[in-house]
Amino acid sequence: MATGRESGRLKDANQKRVLDEAARRRRMRKALEALELDNFHDDPHADLVMSKKVPKFQETLESRGGRKKKTRSAEYYKQRFRKTFAQLVEEDQNYNPDPPNYITAQAAPSKVPERHFCAVCGFISNYKCIPCGARYCSVRCLGTHLDTRCLKWTA
Template sequence: MAARESGRIKDAYQKRVLDEATRKRRQKKALEALEQDNFHDDPHADLVMSKKVPKFQETLDNRGGRRKKTRSAEYYKQRFRKTFAQLVEEDLNINPNPPNYASAQALPSKFPERQFCAVCGFPSNYTCIPCGARYCSMKCLGTHLDTRCLKWTA
């Protein structure tokens, strides 16, 4: 009786397998792409509302007169949003003496690094052979192979 071979391992021989340096380079490039997408100005911030648009708030107002428009704190949070680098620099300017963000340090953990699924975020036990990404189940492996595995090449 012949030993059964895993379909996952058999398919891995046909795929390109990346070495650790290439995996790290691809991971760094993907993180940089996410950082670029993460912070940007609101594209609709400069839009001006048409004067012909009905103002429903005025019709619901019992006083009949115009109310002064007040801006919420959320408006100012969005309008004057700062990047992480700006916040760190501001913290150093306000409080140059330690303790501050730049001087904060922690000892390395005595526990091993935890591994999480690249698809769903649950703890993972398995690694994709070509790219080294982690996954937790066959469903997540399928999603990873369809959408993520070696899609962005360095």
């Protein structure tokens, strides 16, 4: 009696729930929104006021030759007044309402097939997770995906 061997990965995949395309799109949209919220945040130290009792070491070094006016670098203003992508697009739309602008820009479809990248490491991927549809490139990335990402932290 010869019994056929079967892959443990495929056997486990049959027991997991498989998301339909709409659920996969919702999950991807939620992940992108979470990344956008994570990337932009207000400066937590913007409203701090320095105490007058704190020693001013920089000023003591500069005060030997005379008192200099404090200058702020361009980096200070970049951090203080940075904007989200949505704010920049809206500002562009208000500043330049006539085409061409970001909203009206279009490109022809690509003539080459689209490339797929690993959701874990970013390399080119050839494989797709059966339950959630995320891409992975190797068994190691699949293990990481299953341990930390696959169908976790989503509603």
